[in-house]
Amino acid sequence: DAKTTQPNSMESNEEEPVHLPCNHSTISGTDYIHWYRQLPSQGPEYVIHGLTSNVNNRMASLAIAEDRKSSTLILHRATLRDAAVYYCILKPGGGADGLTFGKGTHLIIQP
Amino acid sequence: GAVVSQHPSRVICKSGTSVKIECRSLDFQATTMFWYRQFPKQSLMLMATSNEGSKATYEQGVEKDKFLINHASLTLSTLTVTSAHPEDSSFYICSARKATSRYNEQFFGPGTRLTVL
Numbered sequence: 548d549a550k551t552t553q554p555n556s557m558e559s560n561e562e563e564p565v566h567l568p569c570n571h572s573t574i575s576g577t578d579y580i581h582w583y584r585q586l587p588s589q590g591p592e593y594v595i596h597g598l599t600s601n602v603n604n605r606m607a608s609l610a611i612a613e614d615r616k617s618s619t620l621i622l623h624r625a626t627l628r629d630a631a632v633y634y635c636i637l638k639p640g641g642g643a644d645g646l647t648f649g650k651g652t653h654l655i656i657q658p
Numbered sequence: 659g660a661v662v663s664q665h666p667s668r669v670i671c672k673s674g675t676s677v678k679i680e681c682r683s684l685d686f687q688a689t690t691m692f693w694y695r696q697f698p699k700q701s702l703m704l705m706a707t708s709n710e711g712s713k714a715t716y717e718q719g720v721e722k723d724k725f726l727i728n729h730a731s732l733t734l735s736t737l738t739v740t741s742a743h744p745e746d747s748s749f750y751i752c753s754a755r756k757a758t759s760r761y762n763e764q765f766f767g768p769g770t771r772l773t774v775l
């Protein structure tokens with residue numbers, strides 16, 4: 548799997564937007580960009596995925612750079628419940644392999 | 659929805675005993691399920707991939723005779739930790755991939771915390 552690089556931790560205030568960056572300079576043309584998050588003592592939760600175009604869903608938005616070498620997960624209005632470790636993972640489309648988790652970004656939300 | 663459950667959520671056992679953990683996809687069929695392990699303050703590590711009706715595929719360094727995986731139906735996979743020892747104490751998490759998935763998104767269970775005394 549192509550490697551991703553994320554900051555170890557980020558801090559934000561409640562009710563403000565959060566932009567979580569991910570660098571993936573070795574991404575291949577068939578790799579989808581997936582984001583998962585893991586709340587304390589829970590299993591990971593799927594957040595969003597995309598290929599080339601920006602994506603929105605009820606949880607977040609995913610902004611993908613034009614050259615696809617980086618992406619940003621956007622939480623539009625962070626709440627305390629968004630405090631988690633966020634993982635950016637690349638996977639070829641249509642594959643059925645397990646996920647390779649890096650260290651992710653530990654997001655801290657201040658009230 | 660795409661809900662995955664695990665049972666039990668927490669188990670404490672004595673060294674040398676075996677422990678079975680169940681993973682169920684509640685509202686979808688999962689042709690493939692995955693088992694991960696997470697030690698404190700570390701990331702998840704993939705242990706094995708389980709396909710319904712066939713033998714599991716184990717990652718390098720994971721002993722298949724110690725971690726027995728059975729995927730007997732499209733909604734159930736089990737992981738049995740045989741002859742557990744304190745070093746097997748960990749957070750075990752399963753995930754399931756929908757049979758209809760095009761993008762390999764996975765849905766995770768809540769995890770099972772195993773403590774071996």
